[in-house]
Amino acid sequence: MQVKLGCGLVILAVLVVACEQDQMAPTPPSLGRRGALVTAQDSADALEAHSGAGIGIQSHQSSGVVAIHAGDMAVVTVVSASTARCESVGVFGVISQTLFSGVGSCGGVGRSTMIGPAPTDGSLFFALTSSSRSQALVDGQFPDYTVRLDDGLFDADFDDVILSVKIRTPCPPGSSGDAVLDALEASVGLVDALSTSRPDLPPGSRREVGGLVWQRADGTFFTSIVPPGPGTTECRFDGNFAEAGRRPPEPGAVAVAKFHTHPHLHDDPVYGCASAGGTRFAQFPGDRGQVPRARPDQNGGGSPRDWDEGTSDGFPMYVINAAGRVYRLDPGVPSDQRAANPNKWEQTAPTEACFRRPP
Amino acid sequence: MMLARALRDMLGASLLAAVFAAPAPLAERPQASSRCGTDPVVQTLVLNGVRRILTSADEEGLRTRLGIAGLSADAALSVSDARVCARAAQRINYLDGDNRRDRMVYVVEVGSVRAVHDPSFQLGEWSPLVFFDSHWKVLETLLAF
Numbered sequence: 001m002q003v004k005l006g007c008g009l010v011i012l013a014v015l016v017v018a019c020e021q022d023q024m025a026p027t028p029p030s031l032g033r034r035g036a037l038v039t040a041q042d043s044a045d046a047l048e049a050h051s052g053a054g055i056g057i058q059s060h061q062s063s064g065v066v067a068i069h070a071g072d073m074a075v076v077t078v079v080s081a082s083t084a085r086c087e088s089v090g091v092f093g094v095i096s097q098t099l100f101s102g103v104g105s106c107g108g109v110g111r112s113t114m115i116g117p118a119p120t121d122g123s124l125f126f127a128l129t130s131s132s133r134s135q136a137l138v139d140g141q142f143p144d145y146t147v148r149l150d151d152g153l154f155d156a157d158f159d160d161v162i163l164s165v166k167i168r169t170p171c172p173p174g175s176s177g178d179a180v181l182d183a184l185e186a187s188v189g190l191v192d193a194l195s196t197s198r199p200d201l202p203p204g205s206r207r208e209v210g211g212l213v214w215q216r217a218d219g220t221f222f223t224s225i226v227p228p229g230p231g232t233t234e235c236r237f238d239g240n241f242a243e244a245g246r247r248p249p250e251p252g253a254v255a256v257a258k259f260h261t262h263p264h265l266h267d268d269p270v271y272g273c274a275s276a277g278g279t280r281f282a283q284f285p286g287d288r289g290q291v292p293r294a295r296p297d298q299n300g301g302g303s304p305r306d307w308d309e310g311t312s313d314g315f316p317m318y319v320i321n322a323a324g325r326v327y328r329l330d331p332g333v334p335s336d337q338r339a340a341n342p343n344k345w346e347q348t349a350p351t352e353a354c355f356r357r358p359p
Numbered sequence: 360m361m362l363a364r365a366l367r368d369m370l371g372a373s374l375l376a377a378v379f380a381a382p383a384p385l386a387e388r389p390q391a392s393s394r395c396g397t398d399p400v401v402q403t404l405v406l407n408g409v410r411r412i413l414t415s416a417d418e419e420g421l422r423t424r425l426g427i428a429g430l431s432a433d434a435a436l437s438v439s440d441a442r443v444c445a446r447a448a449q450r451i452n453y454l455d456g457d458n459r460r461d462r463m464v465y466v467v468e469v470g471s472v473r474a475v476h477d478p479s480f481q482l483g484e485w486s487p488l489v490f491f492d493s494h495w496k497v498l499e500t501l502l503a504f
Contacts, residue, residue, distance in 0.1 A: 233483065235485070273483035273502070274482070275455045275457070275480065275482050276481060277456030281500070290500050292487055293499065293500065295501050295502055298501075299504050303486065305481070305486075306484065335400060335404065336403065
């Protein structure tokens with residue numbers, strides 16, 4: 001706050017001096033109470049201060065940083081890459097490390113990593129470490145950010161590498177009792193998929209989202225999104241899990257489970273449901289035909305197709321619905337035992353990626 | 360011309376022979392034509408599903424819309440009447456857009472409302488439970504299974 005005020009009100013020379021003094025201090029800017037963090041887009045000089053303090057990217061011109069509290073983790077995912085080069089991505093500040101190598105023309109989209117916990121309150125600065133002229137812009141607000149990296153060459157379009165950065169407080173160890181849900185990087189992936197399904201929009205504007213859970217050789221879990229097929233609606237996910245499973249986002253990663261979303265609450269109208277022989281059901285609001293209603297917590301949290309086809313390859317299927325309930329559908333459960341599915345969790349809070357057994 | 364007439368006579372005779380030799384039409388077969396599903400697991404699933412609707416607190420709105428508020432779980436009964444199942448199958452055929460003669464349905468009656476389920480009727484990724492009134496008009500479709 002001190003920095004923001006100081007930098008914003010340049011009227012008094014005393015404040016300008018104070019601002020400069022703060023910038024030189026190692027403590028990063030814009031850290032307030034939890035939940036009120038702001039990006040430091042308005043304090044571009046902060047990074048220069050850090051760079052000058054020996055972080056190691058002397059010519060870095062980032063105008064954006066991400067604030068993080070002591071003890072919090074950051075899940076960083078490569079959302080897209082639009083560069084002809086093969087870049088490396090790093091983070092500096094209270095956590096300094098290389099995040100990804102080989103991002104850009106050489107691939108890397110969809111890769112994910114988790115960093116932290118942060119040793120102190122502070123800031124994270126992202127850069128293409130393969131470019132000495134790397135610049136960054138940060139969009140979003142605590143706890144979810146989009147970091148746009150530019151290599152500083154030719155156009156400054158800030159789309160050479162785009163990262164999603166999600167700051168999360170670690171869940172209490174073993175809080176769900178499920179290995180995947182207790183892995184913050186994977187549980188963030190599930191919650192993020194639900195968010196992408198847009199359950200906050202009216203029925204007819206939502207869409208099921210699906211993906212895979214992967215396990216690295218070190219035992220950690222992460223997720224990737226499976227591209228939706230043309231038949232994907234809010235009534236069905238039409239992605240090709242099998243094909244996606246043959247392409248690990250990281251070398252050595254092994255697919256261990258699938259997941260998809262049911263972006264409805266109990267009794268919500270659901271559009272886009274088609275049957276085999278055409279349809280008598282409304283495909284969008286205002287369309288002629290019947291409008292079915294959702295029962296996302298029935299049948300053990302999954303449709304017969306989720307249970308049958310979704311688990312026929314031996315993988316469990318995680319289903320997260322708009323109420324933040326997660327069901328794990330295990331392979332081979334007979335249809336008369338599905339309604340009593342014991343593998344059920346609920347989100348501890350809408351903004352958290354932590355799950356617990358229902359009381 | 361002569362050849363054409365000879366062929367027509369031959370075909371006509373064959374057709375007649377086939378008609379007389381054929382077994383009774385499907386509609387006249389007593390049990391084989393029943394469209395009532397017989398899998399006890401599915402039967403129990405559907406019956407329990409409807410009974411849950413009658414008793415569950417979160418289904419109050421649905422009970423009101425269906426006009427079955429106040430009925431107890433015992434009011435839900437599995438139907439084995441072939442005529443009812445045949446009509447139900449016909450209605451599911453219409454909804455599915457697929458006129459299948461072998462469709463088997465599970466019907467549960469609650470008052471004047473009939474709940475119908477056909478596990479092979481896929482709607483999106485779901486297999487719905489459809490509620491009809493006494494005139495077989497659709498009241499509600501639930502993505503319940």
